Amino acid sequence: MDSVLQFNSPGLETPGFEPPSRWLMLAEARAVYEAGAALALWPLLQMTPRGDGHAVLVLPGLGAGDRSTELMRRFLRSRGYDAQGWGLGQNLGPRAGVEARMLRKLKSLHAARGKVSLVGWSLGGVYARMMASLQPDMVRGVVTLGTPFTGSPRATRAWHIYEKVSGQPAEDSARRQLVTPTPPVPTTSIFSRTDGVVSWRCSVEQPGAAAENIEVLASHLGLGAHPAVFYALADRLAQPQDAWRPFDRSRIGAWVFPDPARAQ
Numbered sequence: 001m002d003s004v005l006q007f008n009s010p011g012l013e014t015p016g017f018e019p020p021s022r023w024l025m026l027a028e029a030r031a032v033y034e035a036g037a038a039l040a041l042w043p044l045l046q047m048t049p050r051g052d053g054h055a056v057l058v059l060p061g062l063g064a065g066d067r068s069t070e071l072m073r074r075f076l077r078s079r080g081y082d083a084q085g086w087g088l089g090q091n092l093g094p095r096a097g098v099e100a101r102m103l104r105k106l107k108s109l110h111a112a113r114g115k116v117s118l119v120g121w122s123l124g125g126v127y128a129r130m131m132a133s134l135q136p137d138m139v140r141g142v143v144t145l146g147t148p149f150t151g152s153p154r155a156t157r158a159w160h161i162y163e164k165v166s167g168q169p170a171e172d173s174a175r176r177q178l179v180t181p182t183p184p185v186p187t188t189s190i191f192s193r194t195d196g197v198v199s200w201r202c203s204v205e206q207p208g209a210a211a212e213n214i215e216v217l218a219s220h221l222g223l224g225a226h227p228a229v230f231y232a233l234a235d236r237l238a239q240p241q242d243a244w245r246p247f248d249r250s251r252i253g254a255w256v257f258p259d260p261a262r263a264q
Contacts, residue, residue: 017151017199024196025157027219034222035071041227048079048234054140055082055113056237057106059124061146061224062158063165065090069121071225072233079234082113091123093166099130106131106138115140117237121224122146122198123162125189132183141186141244143236145223146195148202149179155199186210186244188236190229191260195220204260210244215260228256 038045056076058069066073066085076083088101109116117140120128125147132139153159153170163170182205191203191213197220205213216228223229235247249257 017155017201019155019157019199020196024194026196027194028196028221029219031219031222031225034218034227035225038071038075038225038227038230045075045227045230045234046078048231049238051076051080051234051238052240053080053082054115054117054241055084055109056117056119057084057086057109057128059086059102059118059120059127060091061122061124062091062093062162064121069224072119072230075230076119076233076237079238081117081237084109086124093123093162093168094127095166099127102127103131103135106135110135110138115241117141117143119143119233120145120147122148122158122220125149126179129179129183129187132185132187133178133181136184139183139185140241141188141236141239142183143188143190143233144203145190145229146192146198146203146220147189148198149189150204151199151202155202157197182206182208182211186239188212188214188232188247190214190216190223190232192216192218192220192223193258194218195223197221207261212246213260214247214249215258216256217258228252232257 058073060068069085073083088098106116116138118128118132125144128142128144129149132142148156159170187205189203189205191200193200205211214232218226
């Protein structure tokens with residue numbers, strides 16, 4: 001398993017799958033304020049559901065490491081979870097041994113704590129979907145944040161960076177069957193139509209019996225430290241095992257969680 005985890009075949013660069021505009025990319029600077037909002041709302045976020053203590057493996061995005069997910073993991077620990085970083089340093093793509101080491105970490109957590117929830121940010125969500133497809137008996141559920149799992153890799157502002165740091169091509173149609181189909185576990189895709197890095201259409205899951213989309217108003221770089229994302233994570237992870245239900249966005253309102261199925 002030493003090939004690239006990005007996927008999709010050539011020919012998918014259609015008008016519906018273009019990279020975000022330059023204006024949205026420039027607006028990524030608002031991520032600083034989104035993290036500040038999470039800190040300001042921390043006391044209210046402590047009113048979200050508590051979990052049952054199961055392990056949650058949090059996977060960072062391209063070019064990032066565990067420091068980027070520290071606030072998220074701190075929040076999850078405050079809700080009672082055993083939130084773990086991936087422990088593999090900076091995410092430079094699936095270089096030699098990376099996938100095998102992730103799977104070993106999953107197997108170790110499963111042996112110690114039972115089924116593991118996977119939370120992946122951007123490229124980390126690609127890893128999460130891959131692991132859930134390969135080891136569904138070890139995975140309790142998957143939540144991805146701004147993850148491009150459909151459409152073309154070139155519908156992101158990061159594909160050329162990915163190729164440079166990983167040394168591998170973004171296109172890999174042979175691997176897409178591990179990532180593009182909905183994993184055989186409860187799956188939630190959290191995305192933003194104002195994502196300045198990944199075309200939001202590349203993060204839209206096909207809703208199903210245990211699959212859904214949650215839309216938030218956030219930057220791509222702010223998804224891992226956004227109060228609405230934290231609320232949704234707490235709600236999703238607190239569900240009893242084998243008793244999955246769709247997210248009820250009406251509790252908060254469309255001004256925080258817009259209808260992800262509205263007209264495009």
